[in-house]
Amino acid sequence: MSTTKPPLIWLNVFIFSFSLAVAAIGTPLYAYFIGFDWTQVVMLAVAFSYCGLSITAGYHRLWSHKTYEANAVMRFIFAIGGAFALQNSILHWSSDHRVHHRHVDNNDKDPYSAKMGFFYSHIGWMLREYQASRYTDYSNCRDLQKDKIVMWQDKYYGILAIVTNFGFPLIFGVVHGDIWGALLLVGVVRLVLSHHTTFFINSLAHVWGSQPYTDKNTARDNGILAFLTFGEGYHNYHHIFENDYRNGIRWWQFDPTKWLIKSCSYFGFTRKLRVSPEDRVEKARAKMQLVRLQAKLTAASNANNCDVQARIRLLEEEYELLMSKISDYYAAKKRMVELKKKHLTKHYENFEFMQQYNDMKLHLQEQRKSWKMLTAQYA
Template identity: 65%
Template sequence: MKKPKLIWLNVAVFVITFLFAAIAVPYRAITHGFDSAEIIMALLCFIYCGMSITAGYHRLWSHKTYQAHWSLRIIYALGGAFALQNSILHWSSDHRVHHKHVDNNDVDPYSAKRGFWYSHIGWMLREYQAHRYTNYENVRDLQKDPIVMWQHKHYLLLTISLNFGIPLLFGLWHGDVISSLLLVGFLRLVLSHHTTFFINSLAHIWGKQTYTEKNTARDNGFLAFLTFGEGYHNFHHIFENDYRNGIRWWQFDPTKWLIKSCEYLGLTYKLRKSPEDKIEKARLSMILKRSQQKLSEHPDAEQLLERLQHEYDALINKLNAYYDIKKTLIANKRDKLIADVERSELVAQYKELKQRLIDQQQSWQFFIEKLA
């Protein structure tokens, strides 16, 4: 089968920037060295680019997980152009197709089932889906955002100005233009590219399927560290409308922290979260499925499977009861229907059901650990 035509501009950008980062930067480091100001500036620009993609392109525009003030949207739009990952409109269109048709080799723009190279960078090197390049029907909502359309219209000018202008201006101010162009320009850009690309490639290969195995997406804490929280990809693919990727307090998700912090400043609002009970049920369903698979070859499989199902059903029943009363309690607090919520009978029921759920969770965990 004949391969699609190469996109020579993309090939040139990726090859040239990589060669500068892999050869010129180490050579400059050995022969001249980089000072702390240059390293810090490169790191700050890397963070700015990365979080403009994660908080802006991805969670704000592609998935509409929250809304943002115009000033923050401009910051994201400039950072996205600085990251050189196409316009908001184009990036979001591709990403929505990816989610709708994930792992479908004929439709998913960067299907992981076509291999690491293809999903990481190969899909951008050839005209695999040229028929879609100007089709933005799935992002009509974004076409109503004047900032999105302004960036899309002036994308080439913005990306050239930022990628050369910022390193050049910093170099002139700091007194070393060559080091700035190499570190703040080339190395920062290559790192920004490939850490983002890891989410399309490694995050569909390496990690745990915590919430679903209906697609190839994985949860990986190490990738989350490299990608500002995007590594909890299995969660994201089943709960894509949640502004968080790392939902536990200990999970590294600075994008979530940025969005939440901006809410306190009035820069973000209408943050969307998936219901806790749905998240927990998805996680428990995966544990049940894996445990059933493990027990299927056991000599006492029938008896153990029956016990496993009994424990699971009991846990789900208590989970439903707990979250039902929790929702009622929150609604009553919000609507001020209870004069003294803390002393109400509803709170007593809530505490009792919470303890029952904890006891059942412990029973479930004990049984699962016995099977390990």
């Protein structure tokens, strides 16, 4: 990357600095001298959630990664919410994000590479024209250019952004009886919160948290960030399984974006929800456990120590056994699902296979326990 700094994008500089200053200074002053009521606070939460979910469920998981399909009603709602969030059009946002995933952490190609520093990945990349050569190159989004709602929003994005960011707060302010309070809280504060919680995924989620699935990039899983970003904080998982409509795959993980997408599928608003194969997910976690323990054992003492080498060999052997049993079990599970669909599980010729399937399941459970005990012992 050239050492000469590109020109500033003054519109972005103004929007980010002005909105932050007004929110940081104007909000406490207004609260002290005039005050806000609970209706305004609730409306702030509603508007913030609308913006956030439009980005996470719409811009990100629907359009950028195609993790599910949505009908025109949902796409329109997300398109309006995305303009309200003021994070550029669907087409431009998705194009940037696809480049980010393809070239993650590459300082020359990743639009918001975390290796360029916290400030750059958080907001700095939008303050200067770093992407002048590809600003209107949407060749990686030809699929989105076939979506009429995407192209309509892209064409009228400026108008939609102005109308939503002034119109929604004004309407609420008129109805509620406090226009200035609404413009400040639902307008400016909501915008700042929406911006920076999203930006945290590009910055904080690449430096703060754990890496349970891969260490091939800087992405981290962080439950606190997930709470602030409607489930986007499980970023390490996302960067290895980007085509999954879920970010938090465990039942206890906070991922309201996942819950929204899944709930809407029951009413026909969303469909074809994509999930990552269970065996690939389990193998990725086990692989990272192996890598970490190998490094820990090697660093703890002389790598040539016979005891250390024996432990590492034992780990590798148990790991290979686990991989083998995972592959066998999930292959059998796939066949079992097919048999159940065809109502063939009660046929005599499949009885032996069902016994084998149950045996494989039991053997995998035993190997999981063995692996868990061994990794806990060496942790």
